[in-house]
Amino acid sequence: MMTKPNWAPAFLSLFLLNFVVGNPTQTAHQKRSISQNDKPLLQDFDALGAWFDSVAAIKHTSIPRQPNVSVAIVGAGVSGLATALMLDSVGVHNWEIIEASERVGGRYRTKFVGGTQEYAEMGPMRLPWNVTYKSDNATEVYTDHRLTFDLADWLNELNGNDPKWKINFIPWIQHHPNELYARGTGRLPDGRVPTRADIEADPTLGSAPVMISAEYNSTKQKMNQILMNEKTLRAIQRDPWRAHKRAIHQGLDDISEQAMMRLIWQASENVTDAIWTSSDYDVFWDEMHHNSNLELSGSPGTLGLTEWKCVDGGFNRITDAFIPHVSTRLMLNCKVNKLEPIQTEGNQTRTRLSWHTGSGKNRTTHTKEYDYTIMAVPFTMTRFMDLPSFSSVLSRAMRETGLRFQSACKVALLFRERFWEKGPRPIFGGYSRPESPAVGSLYYPMYGFNETGRPGLIMHYRGADWSDFFPSFSTEQHVELVLDAIADLHGQEVRELYTGEYERLCWQQDEHTAMAWCRPNIGQHKLYIPSYHRTEHNTIFIGEHTAPTHAWTSSALYSSVRGAVQLLLQIGMVEEAKEINAKWMGRWLELKE
Template identity: 35%
Template sequence: MTNATGIDAWGAWFDGVELLKASNLSTVDVKKAKKVNVAIVGAGMSGLMTYLCLTQAGLKNVEIIEAGNRLGGRVHTEYLSGGAFDYSYQEMGPMRFPTTITLANETYNISDHQMVFQLADELNRLNQFSKNLSVDFIPWYQSSPNGLYYHNGIRLPNGLPPTVAQVAANSSLKVPTVLDASTQELTEKVDEALPGQEFMVEMAKNMFKAHRDFLDGGLGGLPGDQWSEFAFMVNYLKANLNDTDIVAAGSNAYSFWDDLYEGLYFSATTWRTIDGGLNRLPLAFHPLVDKHTTMNRKIERVNYSPSAKRVTLQSRNSYKDSFENSTHDYAVIAVPFSIVKKWRIPDLPVTISNAIANVPYTAACKVALEFKTRFWEHLDNPIYGSCSTSSDIPGIGSICYPSYNINGSGPATMLGSYISGGQWGGHWVATPEAEHVKYVLDAMIEIHGDVARKQYTGKYNRRCWQLDPLESSSWASPTIGQHQLYLPEYFKTHNNMIFVGEHTSYTHAWIASAVESGIRGSVQLLLELGLVDEAKATVEKWMARWIDV
């Protein structure tokens, strides 16, 4: 799948698939094509989605090879007491799905995330609506006017920090941010250059077309992925270094694309999450994949035979073991580049090799703490869900209360710290777990009062994704130029290998990104096999329902 075939790797690639001519059955042996041996390496969401698409397209010989002992990859719900419906859990990976956004009094679906809801519907149908396997969505509360604002030690007479609503009503409760006139002027110039509300609508309707438009001239007429935030401000807007450092806020080496799509998502009007935890999404795949999945098989080497046109995967369970081999017609690599870069793989073209070696990843850490009750829901200004509590305590980041089982009884788990980037992910990795958890607990007591100390059950979970030997990262964060350069490479099949995962998509860090990549990788393989009708049917099923094709 390349631009030469009419498939736009920088934009709405599925439009090009729809325009392809149907397969010539006299030149394609469909039965033979559907018997090829395909290994999907990795049972995260992109690997699982690839399996579903390929098997529903009629491929008969597809297997999943997973290095760990569970499905889901970076989808990771931690249950601190009981199970899914005892409701003392937190999401240590993805947490939520932006659903709709209201702009100029009109509400739009955020279309790229709708395919996740469609996937849940499909799994529920395939599992015959089994209660044990159901994937059901409930509201996620992203913001609350009663979230606490704890900055500079400011407290009310009742001992608690002011709420978001109280700060909005009384500016004396807020720590003022004073910007130089030149900094404010730069902020206004950047806002003026960036696409406005019409582009927000376009992203909501078709993120892929919006991405292409951003590359073509989305930065005030300039190509969006050729100007880093630093270069645009300093070299184009002629800003000084200090103003640029303040306005870029650490994103100097990146394009504005991340700011734009994250800005859309976090401006969402409504959100959803999965009742019982996001783990229930990969859990629902078990009946479909268990007979075709090998667990605890860690791939470390890949070989390719040009004469046989086959891929050999070499794996072992422990570094003390000898390698075991398996040979396949194709391998779909659904593993983050943070891991693939450690493999020994056959010579690849320099551009895809550079993508594997050079795409950076963000480090993130989360600490979840369990309490005897949902005490935050019983404050004078109760907090129901949300990540609205903020603090200037270093290294804490976001604080999120559960959006499920509101007003329920029994223990509940707060996300006491969720922090990424800014070197904090790496800092906390170097800190012993007990020390890190104690730091977060002390911060929660400082913010919420002694009730947090009294209610703490002693149960916690810390997950710093850099410490995960199967991930070594949280999500991909391409730097300037890497989207424009590397995206077309992901649409090519290299030595009978196809690369999928959120790192190969147009957006990053979201389940929708992984799901989209699995659809794209499946269509890519189907076209490689000459199964054009099946590829078009896959696009019709998974992309056309939500996005105009």
């Protein structure tokens, strides 16, 4: 008879001790001690936590400065654009943005469909604003996302509130009482699909639980003590940086959710699989961060209700607002394919970038040298570049087997009229769930409610593994699948209202990203993040994939602040680094424990 291996009890005891009390030791990335005469560098500070506190505390003032360095910023997404203007704000003006595509915006992708004013967000579409908890009716602000709203205020001020560039926010309706839930639910006595309000009034109409057993309930409760702990979620909302550091110290980056259930709590394979496959997460921090916003829907059994915002006219208005300030230092249609360090006659390191314009016989190679390069593109793109040898950890993070990313697919269909806003159960915003698991969710527009004769878009959005499957579909097949799901949910007569106009984007097929957002694996935060804080070959890597949080504009902006501060410290502009730190990370400095 086989028995459990005898190493298990010792391992479990060691892990549980680490999980309960936390491990305060640093990661394997060694920090140098800083004397009064040393130049402080970002790598000296706590990359996994509140590095901005250490920047604020720097006392050095007599460090040689290099204020006139030339800087290449590769990528005109929000992280590259924001870094450029942050540098501009403290007197570093000798920068250029090199963008592979014909536009600014990166993964901001607002599409106006069929020559109308109806727009679909094929990229980011919403921002959490605040959350009200049921336990005490208190409201918590999503402090990290205030970076995005601060950026909008700053751009509006820089642009003199010119309506052409003005950024305004409007409510995003995450859920509407009349949104329809068809998948896995019961039916009303007359056979209709239940609404969200119907299910809240009669929970027996809702989806059946994944499993019913004492072991399942016990294991699920243990998971929720970590993943849905109100104190933890509030801590993430108030300060994700310190919350992230605590999660690292608790060992939550060292073990997967699946391994926790199976090895630590000794749950059966069946129960472990049932819980693990009910979401697309296996890293505790990622799901905790997700739960701090998207799982606070106000439904019975949830801890609170999140209020959301979106951009009036689409998220591209944010990055378009940079254009008046970067256009003279912006190169479009220049896809960088090589970065190499070079040594000057004075034995100083510089960077040389190469890119192509044109194609075939008309392709021309261009090169240009800069003192520093800030790489603001995801590793899914740097993997196609000819790069020098970076440190082992950073090289592995960039490698195809390194930092993990995830895709997403969206299809938006244009209808001649907004039939969903009519009838006895009108829907204004929110999203419905059709029978089709492949289609997933169908989102309704957040603008133009009840306007007579106004057309409208319904958008299918699917992430996780489904988004890896959809590129195998032709565009026509994908569009037809979505139209079928809408007709099944709202009635076959809606086919007559479909205009034939649509937008489709599977991010895996996007030539400039090949992904939608970063989704790290076990141990990748603890190992990789400190390497982004080290400047190698005069190159700094930024982007949402380098931040402790992912898939949000605030993640990209964190990385912009970090990248700008990192460069300024590198060139001895300490007071300017502290100025940017105070302007953008000042809120965190006020939240010390």
